[in-house]
Amino acid sequence: MDVRMDFGDVLKELMDHLNDVYWTIGGLHARPDLSGFQQQSTDMKTLPMEFVDQRGCGDHGFGGTIYFPTEYSDGDGGKLFLRVDFSG
DSSP states (O other): OOOOOOHHHHHHHHHHHTTTSEEEEEEEEESOOOTTOEEEEOSOSSOOEEEEEEEEETTTEEEEEEEEEEEEEOSSSSEEEEEEEEEO
């Protein structure tokens, strides 16, 4: 099956989901090391699950990385993950 994600829809949902923090897209990654990441569901239609690694707290700044599983194949039986780095 040929799956396409609408980039505009993904950006809009990321802007709403990551409100009040700075963030950058780090590209698509095959099989990232998710040890230490917390899996949780999101309210986003295009990216309904995330794996989050956050460091720091709101008092002294914080940052981290989120991997969102996508429907894109990595060509080896797995899925590609969209990486987003954030800070606040």
